[in-house]
Amino acid sequence: MSGCRVGFCLSDKKRRRMNLDAFVEYCAGHGLEVVEIDLTQPLETQGPFNVIVHKLSDVIVEAQHDSKSQQLLANFQSYVSAHPSTVLLDPLPAMTQLLDRFASYRIMSKLRNSLRDWHICSPPYLEIHSSSDLSTLQQAVTTQDLSFPLICKTRVAHGSLSHEMSLIFSAGSLADVHPPCVLQRFVNHGAILHKVFVVGDRHFCVERPSLKNFPSGPSDRETIFFNSHQVSKPESNSDLTELDEQMPSLPPPSTEAVAALVRELRLQLGMALFGVDVIININTHTLTVIDINIFPSYEGVPQFFSSLLDHIQSVLDKQTPPESTTKTTTSATSSPSVSSESDYSVSSSSLHK
Numbered sequence: 411m412s413g414c415r416v417g418f419c420l421s422d423k424k425r426r427r428m429n430l431d432a433f434v435e436y437c438a439g440h441g442l443e444v445v446e447i448d449l450t451q452p453l454e455t456q457g458p459f460n461v462i463v464h465k466l467s468d469v470i471v472e473a474q475h476d477s478k479s480q481q482l483l484a485n486f487q488s489y490v491s492a493h494p495s496t497v498l499l500d501p502l503p504a505m506t507q508l509l510d511r512f513a514s515y516r517i518m519s520k521l522r523n524s525l526r527d528w529h530i531c532s533p534p535y536l537e538i539h540s541s542s543d544l545s546t547l548q549q550a551v552t553t554q555d556l557s558f559p560l561i562c563k564t565r566v567a568h569g570s571l572s573h574e575m576s577l578i579f580s581a582g583s584l585a586d587v588h589p590p591c592v593l594q595r596f597v598n599h600g601a602i603l604h605k606v607f608v609v610g611d612r613h614f615c616v617e618r619p620s621l622k623n624f625p626s627g628p629s630d631r632e633t634i635f636f637n638s639h640q641v642s643k644p645e646s647n648s649d650l651t652e653l654d655e656q657m658p659s660l661p662p663p664s665t666e667a668v669a670a671l672v673r674e675l676r677l678q679l680g681m682a683l684f685g686v687d688v689i690i691n692i693n694t695h696t697l698t699v700i701d702i703n704i705f706p707s708y709e710g711v712p713q714f715f716s717s718l719l720d721h722i723q724s725v726l727d728k729q730t731p732p733e734s735t736t737k738t739t740t741s742a743t744s745s746p747s748v749s750s751e752s753d754y755s756v757s758s759s760s761l762h763k
């Protein structure tokens with residue numbers, strides 16, 4: 411690996427969370443130079459890079475309305491385009507789609523078909539694009555056979571506001587939704603979340619607390635507003651995660667099914683660093699996918715540094731020399747499969763007006 415350079419481009423928060431300084435040292439001990447990229451400075455003078463590992467979620471989301479972020483992103487993209495042999499972990503289009511729940515839920519709902527043999531599914535949902543009158547919304551929910559309770563999540567899947575959610579228990583309470591958002595069927599899962607963390611061809615499962623069970627069907631309960639960080643962080647301790655009843659323990663997700671899920675998502679997304687949140691339906695024991703995350707925390711995965719270094723090493727092994735213009739299979743320009751409008755799964759639908 412000597413002579414190879416890997417650039418890291420992360421927000422301050424992400425850099426602290428993953429302890430990048432320690433990773434830089436760890437790589438140095440294995441003969442690999444890791445440098446931090448400053449997006450505000452020309453990348454040309456900071457390179458060359460064999461690989462760039464990045465999490466530009468903040469910049470991508472802010473670029474939708476902020477010209478400074480647009481400029482930073484454009485500079486980054488033009489560097490990447492000018493250096494096709496630099497491998498980007500992960501490709502920008504693949505990551506960008508996961509910042510939008512409308513896009514990521516379409517990917518999730520296609521899993522039911524591609525992983526039919528494994529009985530893997532994702533809960534049915536409705537996209538709500540803009541405000542509409544209550545009766546139109548109620549009708550859309552009925553038409554889609556979305557039974558209560560429902561969980562409502564913002565369309566944008568990144569940033570502090572994206573974790574503000576609500577649990578809606580009746581048609582009358584649909585007045586509480588704030589589009590653009592998704593309304594997804596709530597699945598009872600015994601308050602256990604399984605976080606699957608993927609690094610290249612390895613993955614790790616970690617258990618986390620999660621929302622408790624709620625009686626199926628509509629009820630006169632008021633809408634519960636909550637922040638998902640209250641419920642599914644390792645340290646989360648909330649009334650919402652305390653089961654009200656004794657429950658026989660559920661089987662853990664099947665190792666083979668999780669491996670099949672990871673394999674399929676790696677293919678679909680063309681990504682190496684991502685996480686999947688899965689729950690087990692307490693009635694059917696079906697493995698149910700509820701979230702896909704870009705470059706997640708890997709909290710609780712002590713093998714993260716060694717796995718990431720191994721993955722970078724395997725990318726470098728396949729790589730052509732940086733001087734060459736030949737593209738590698740995982741090069742920055744490789745495009746992921748993106749589901750199209752006509753590709754809606756039967757379990758999803760959208761409400762535009």
Ligand SMILES: Nc1ncnc2c1ncn2[C@@H]1O[C@H](COP(=O)(O)OP(=O)(O)O)[C@@H](O)[C@H]1O
Binds near residue numbers: 561573603687701
């Ligand atoms: N369909 C669902 N049924 C039951 N619980 C859910 C469902 N969707 C989400 N949750 C709960 O809400 C939490 C946050 O949802 P998630 O979609 O993972 O959003 P975030 O982007 O905040 O991680 C999950 O960890 C889980 O506890």
Ligand SMILES: [Mg+2]
Binds near residue numbers: 687701
């Ligand atoms: Mg999640």
